[in-house]
Amino acid sequence: MLKQTLKITAVLSLAFAFYSCKKKDPANDPTSGFDKLIIGTNITTANPVTGYVGTLKDLSVGNFTNSKSRQTTEYPYITVYKNDVFVLPQRYGDVVKKYTRQEDGTLSEAGSLTAPAASWPIGAVIENDSKGYISLSKAGKILIFNPTTMAITGTIDVTSYALGGDGSPDPNIMALKNGKLYVACSQTSNYFTSSYPVQVLIIDVANGNTITSATDNRSFWAGSINEQHSIFFDESGDMYVYCVASYGFGGSDQKSGFLRIKNGQTTFDPSYFFNTADYTIAGIPGGKLDYLQKMRYISGGIVYSTGNVYALASNPPNYVSDRTYGSFKVDLINKTITKLNIPYSNGYAASVGLFENKILFGIAGTSGVGIYTFDPATNTISTNPVITTQGDPNVIETF
Amino acid sequence: MLAFVSVTAQKHGILRGTIIDAKSDRPLQKATIKVAGADIGAISDDNGMFQIKNLESGNYIMICSSIGYETVTQAVHFAGMSMDITIKMAPVSNELSAVNVNGLNAEQAEVKKTKENVMPVTVITAKEMENRAGNLNEILARQAGVQIRLSGGLGSDARISVRGLEGKRVQIFLDGNPLNTPDGSLGLNDLPVQIIERIEIYKGAVPAYLGGDGLGSAVNVIFKHRDVSYIDASISRQSYNTQLSNLIVKKTFDKQGIEVGVGVFDTRSDNNYVMKSPYQPGLRIERDHDKYHSLLAAVAVKFHKLWFDEIEIEGAYVGNRKQIQGIQQNIQHAETKGQSYVGLINFTRKNFAGGKLGLKYNLLLSKFDVRFIDTSAYSYNWDGTRIPSSIGKGELGNGPNLSTNLQRDLRQRFNLDYRINRDFTLNFNNTFRRVSSDPEDDVGNAFLGKNVYNYPGSLLNSITGLTLESRFLDERLLISTALKNYYNVVDGFNTSIYLNNSIPDKLRNTTNELGYTAGLRYSISKSFLAKASYEKGLRLPNNTELFGDGVLITPTTTLRPEIAHNYNVGLVFDEKNRNNRRLQIEANAFYMNVDNLIQLSGNGLTLGYVNYTKANIKGADLDIKYDVTKNVFAGFNATYQVLTDINRLIPATSVPNPSYNLQIPNTPQLFFNWNAEYHKRGILGHGSNTRLMYDGSFVAEYNYGFKISVYDNFVIPSYLTHTISLEQSLQESKYTITAEVNNISGKEILNNYNQPLPGRTFRIKLRMLLMGKANHDHVH
Numbered sequence A: 001m002l003k004q005t006l007k008i009t010a011v012l013s014l015a016f017a018f019y020s021c022k023k024k025d026p027a028n029d030p031t032s033g034f035d036k037l038i039i040g041t042n043i044t045t046a047n048p049v050t051g052y053v054g055t056l057k058d059l060s061v062g063n064f065t066n067s068k069s070r071q072t073t074e075y076p077y078i079t080v081y082k083n084d085v086f087v088l089p090q091r092y093g094d095v096v097k098k099y100t101r102q103e104d105g106t107l108s109e110a111g112s113l114t115a116p117a118a119s120w121p122i123g124a125v126i127e128n129d130s131k132g133y134i135s136l137s138k139a140g141k142i143l144i145f146n147p148t149t150m151a152i153t154g155t156i157d158v159t160s161y162a163l164g165g166d167g168s169p170d171p172n173i174m175a176l177k178n179g180k181l182y183v184a185c186s187q188t189s190n191y192f193t194s195s196y197p198v199q200v201l202i203i204d205v206a207n208g209n210t211i212t213s214a215t216d217n218r219s220f221w222a223g224s225i226n227e228q229h230s231i232f233f234d235e236s237g238d239m240y241v242y243c244v245a246s247y248g249f250g251g252s253d254q255k256s257g258f259l260r261i262k263n264g265q266t267t268f269d270p271s272y273f274f275n276t277a278d279y280t281i282a283g284i285p286g287g288k289l290d291y292l293q294k295m296r297y298i299s300g301g302i303v304y305s306t307g308n309v310y311a312l313a314s315n316p317p318n319y320v321s322d323r324t325y326g327s328f329k330v331d332l333i334n335k336t337i338t339k340l341n342i343p344y345s346n347g348y349a350a351s352v353g354l355f356e357n358k359i360l361f362g363i364a365g366t367s368g369v370g371i372y373t374f375d376p377a378t379n380t381i382s383t384n385p386v387i388t389t390q391g392d393p394n395v396i397e398t399f
Numbered sequence B: 001m002l003a004f005v006s007v008t009a010q011k012h013g014i015l016r017g018t019i020i021d022a023k024s025d026r027p028l029q030k031a032t033i034k035v036a037g038a039d040i041g042a043i044s045d046d047n048g049m050f051q052i053k054n055l056e057s058g059n060y061i062m063i064c065s066s067i068g069y070e071t072v073t074q075a076v077h078f079a080g081m082s083m084d085i086t087i088k089m090a091p092v093s094n095e096l097s098a099v100n101v102n103g104l105n106a107e108q109a110e111v112k113k114t115k116e117n118v119m120p121v122t123v124i125t126a127k128e129m130e131n132r133a134g135n136l137n138e139i140l141a142r143q144a145g146v147q148i149r150l151s152g153g154l155g156s157d158a159r160i161s162v163r164g165l166e167g168k169r170v171q172i173f174l175d176g177n178p179l180n181t182p183d184g185s186l187g188l189n190d191l192p193v194q195i196i197e198r199i200e201i202y203k204g205a206v207p208a209y210l211g212g213d214g215l216g217s218a219v220n221v222i223f224k225h226r227d228v229s230y231i232d233a234s235i236s237r238q239s240y241n242t243q244l245s246n247l248i249v250k251k252t253f254d255k256q257g258i259e260v261g262v263g264v265f266d267t268r269s270d271n272n273y274v275m276k277s278p279y280q281p282g283l284r285i286e287r288d289h290d291k292y293h294s295l296l297a298a299v300a301v302k303f304h305k306l307w308f309d310e311i312e313i314e315g316a317y318v319g320n321r322k323q324i325q326g327i328q329q330n331i332q333h334a335e336t337k338g339q340s341y342v343g344l345i346n347f348t349r350k351n352f353a354g355g356k357l358g359l360k361y362n363l364l365l366s367k368f369d370v371r372f373i374d375t376s377a378y379s380y381n382w383d384g385t386r387i388p389s390s391i392g393k394g395e396l397g398n399g400p401n402l403s404t405n406l407q408r409d410l411r412q413r414f415n416l417d418y419r420i421n422r423d424f425t426l427n428f429n430n431t432f433r434r435v436s437s438d439p440e441d442d443v444g445n446a447f448l449g450k451n452v453y454n455y456p457g458s459l460l461n462s463i464t465g466l467t468l469e470s471r472f473l474d475e476r477l478l479i480s481t482a483l484k485n486y487y488n489v490v491d492g493f494n495t496s497i498y499l500n501n502s503i504p505d506k507l508r509n510t511t512n513e514l515g516y517t518a519g520l521r522y523s524i525s526k527s528f529l530a531k532a533s534y535e536k537g538l539r540l541p542n543n544t545e546l547f548g549d550g551v552l553i554t555p556t557t558t559l560r561p562e563i564a565h566n567y568n569v570g571l572v573f574d575e576k577n578r579n580n581r582r583l584q585i586e587a588n589a590f591y592m593n594v595d596n597l598i599q600l601s602g603n604g605l606t607l608g609y610v611n612y613t614k615a616n617i618k619g620a621d622l623d624i625k626y627d628v629t630k631n632v633f634a635g636f637n638a639t640y641q642v643l644t645d646i647n648r649l650i651p652a653t654s655v656p657n658p659s660y661n662l663q664i665p666n667t668p669q670l671f672f673n674w675n676a677e678y679h680k681r682g683i684l685g686h687g688s689n690t691r692l693m694y695d696g697s698f699v700a701e702y703n704y705g706f707k708i709s710v711y712d713n714f715v716i717p718s719y720l721t722h723t724i725s726l727e728q729s730l731q732e733s734k735y736t737i738t739a740e741v742n743n744i745s746g747k748e749i750l751n752n753y754n755q756p757l758p759g760r761t762f763r764i765k766l767r768m769l770l771m772g773k774a775n776h777d778h779v780h
Helices: A002-020 B106-115 B136-141 B442-448 B543-547
Strands: A037-043 A050-056 A070-073 A077-081 A084-088 A095-101 A107-114 A121-128 A131-136 A141-146 A151-157 A171-177 A180-185 A197-204 A210-220 A231-233 A239-243 A257-261 A273-275 A291-299 A302-308 A325-331 A336-345 A351-355 A358-364 A369-375 A387-389 A392-398 B012-021 B032-035 B041-043 B049-056 B058-065 B072-078 B081-089 B121-125 B146-150 B158-162 B170-174 B196-203 B217-223 B230-238 B242-253 B258-269 B274-276 B284-286 B292-303 B310-323 B335-352 B357-374 B378-380 B386-388 B401-419 B424-440 B457-472 B477-493 B506-523 B528-539 B562-576 B582-602 B607-627 B632-645 B670-681 B689-699 B719-730 B735-742 B761-771
Touching (some): A070 A095, A077 A121, A084 A121, A141 A171, A197 A239, A197 A257, A291 A325, A302 A358, A336 A358, A336 A369, A369 A392, B012 B072, B032 B049, B041 B049, B072 B081, B072 B106, B106 B121, B106 B196, B136 B196, B158 B170, B158 B217, B401 B442, B477 B543, B506 B543, B543 B607
Parallel strands (some): A291 A351, B170 B217
Antiparallel strands (some): A037 A050, A050 A070, A077 A084, A084 A095, A095 A107, A121 A131, A131 A141, A141 A151, A171 A180, A197 A210, A231 A239, A239 A257, A257 A273, A325 A336, A351 A358, A369 A387, B032 B041, B032 B058, B058 B072, B121 B196, B146 B158, B258 B292, B274 B284, B292 B310, B357 B401, B378 B386, B401 B424, B424 B457, B457 B477, B477 B506, B506 B528, B528 B562, B562 B582, B632 B670, B689 B719, B719 B735, B735 B761
16 A cells, blocks of 8 residues: 555656656757766776766667766766756866767867865856856855856855864755755764764855855754755755765764755754654665665655665675665655665765656666666666666766 | 806816906905805915816806905816916906906896896896986886886885886885885885995896795895995985985905995985976966985994804984975975884805805894874965865865874895705795884874774784706706795784774784796807796785775775786897997797786775786887997887786676776886987096986876776876986096986976976086005905
């Protein structure tokens, strides 16, 4: 019965999601025939690990190679806006590059901007053709830039919001709605753990960049720093942020989970916290997740995600054979997590995407590396990758 | 020295001879003449004459030595009855290029012997480097098959790469003893060039008598030894406020057979060259936090008149301090400091038990104290302004560290040579090490809120080699086979922060493996050799690889040794023509199959070392040296090598490896070096020597990542450099001045990704070498 209910909910949710997307008329669409997917991969078979960003026509391709991809530093962070792909080097560089998709399946270089030295450009949000934001995690600043010209037009300094009194609250992923920029902060107290409350800065970018700091001590470390989609809005305009609780480094006292700021509010909703750390999940060793890694909100309170199953890790870790990241369906309203029958992945992949009517999971498993699909309408999962990828897929985005 | 004799008959007789000064033709009294490999010899009388009675007929190598003269080795075919020979000995010259007139001096004989071994080997002699103003890394990087991967100026991290394998995969030996400083605090480049007699670079196979672990390549540095009192002082000034000051004083007490030597070597540099920022387009940065200072001081006493031919007691101190230069970020305070104390005793007995045995034993005790300081509460912008550190303290981004790592090292080497008969020699070698490591970082621990750094570790390592050398066909064929046992026990703690356990578990990793070598050398003619060799080499995982860094690099205690199977074939041609012009050509081809290569890997959150890559390496190198005229010498070498990933599947999966059959990145593939030298004696008066030298190098572009996309742009660009050096010595090298311009064109060079190296560098070096009076009473 529960299964049936979930299935109906999923179908309705997707129906809502797809209804809200405007259908393009291929005859009038200048990008008709262009690749529709962006794949970010890591080549992990050598040290140093290098990353690639390339495009893919659709799920019929079968085999994705990086022969025409753009090389990046490892673990590329990507933001897509219209036909443009913004690649952020995070800690490994200062130059943010913009590529534009081309009809021949390539990405052409379309501009770049240089962030301040060692500032760690980590997240980007585009408001419109002339205004976007890039978070500089280490510098404690938000760059305002023109995504068309890639000119830096301003800076928002958030250093004074550092909870520990150091130089930066470590702004990372961001989301924008109604003139408000929500910035998740991942300030650590000792580099890899945070003992500070969850913090989201709400910047009124439409009205003089005034900043409000919202904090909550039910969890730690706002946002999965390599997942732009771990801060998002539901259909009501409520903001959700996933808190990783120091990625498990903080011990069992730190609880990962979802927190919410209701539409129009500037404080966390005290009535809502989905503690994902303590939730027992059927079908995984140990029954627990210590954090969710990548995710995608669909609608109706449904998030598809990957997450780390700590019980699958060897002690000490075996970096050759360990595959600890599972795939899950998360219900924010009913506060449930369901394991999907997709192979476990390593953390260099474990990505989530949405394309047409399917949820895409980028998996680097022991029997396949590539993109697996889950069809919520039919509740079916591909048994093998529908697309094999050259390298571990860590980003799946859609134009 | 061990080249024994080929006895062809059993007749006996008297070998007589006269030893004379090659320069004055006067007889040399009290010179010692010995038959190599036998305990037979004589001392010349007042007329320079000697006789060796009751000598069996046969082919002999005679070794003639006398204080103040170059040792001479000379082949003699003694037919029996009686025979008269004349041996001319050249006085020791301050100019070490001086050669004797009748044969090879002892050093040349050693070089010849090394080159005639079964392994591919490049030998760099003192003559090629001692007066150069450049450093050892530059000299090594000009050899076939060798690259030095630098990260900055003087004192920066440098990894030697031989045949594409780097770092710890290449063994470093000092006088046959593995260097292996646990923390890398003493590198090859810290060694002053004038104390080096020669450098042997083994490529693809390493003699088992050297001990140590590695994947088939090694650098063995042989230190210089002079039998006379002398003072060798030099000072070198270079660009970027670099100064090298070296002083060696040695006094011999010939009657007592004692030598006392002291050496002090001071190196300091600001390394303040301007670099183009690889991260900020258009930004040029003067490196202002890259100062380096090292001080090496050593005192040694040698005894020659005891049962051992030589007992040496030596104490050394090495201190260094190195600032850390930022490239992406302006670092202003982080630095490392190290102090090392070494005590050493060597025993050498070349011939005993009727000339059948030779013994070397040494015992070394050392203490390394390495500190890492990174406690700044500020981060710095390139314009000099500062902001509070984003993590509170520490510029390098991992939190503050104020660490001390105390490592104590006890090691010994026992080497016994047994000459079974004229055709067979057996060598037994054992190196034993016991290393304890005691790190401490209370500041780092306080920041992390738990103890992750203060855990001791230890290493017990014993490597034993047994080598049989067999000579056939009147020594034209040399076959060498060796067996090597590697025993290694490493103890440490599982300090992974991810475990959240308050008391980490003790862990142990044990290795007990066999390696072996086989090779042959065949002398097609006197000038033409063919070589072939095979080696199974092992490189043992070290403490860092096994136990991580206590923070994000987690322990991997199941690591297995890296294994290499190396196959080499080579041809060596070395001949002097009628005009005394020497032509040397060496060509090698090699195939190496390496497995279990250890690399840093991760799971997306933490990192650790894994046995991952399986590769083959194919390549060839060519080295040509030629005396074009009496005064002009030219050389050229070329290396081509391809490392290929041969893992068909991603390890531990059934998934095709995305980089299968691709060239392994970050490895130079094609490089050339060439040089020309004009030398002439007497231009500035009697006893003067002038050398004008040019060196060129080219390294072709290579990829930083696998070459996968047509748009790949992470490359280490090709570079072409030129170096000119003028060396003028006076009064038989008593005084030498050298001027050098390195990288004349000021070309921007990188041989590590995003790590710019110095541009044009000017150097001037003054050297004074005062030799004491030879005392002919001193014999050993």
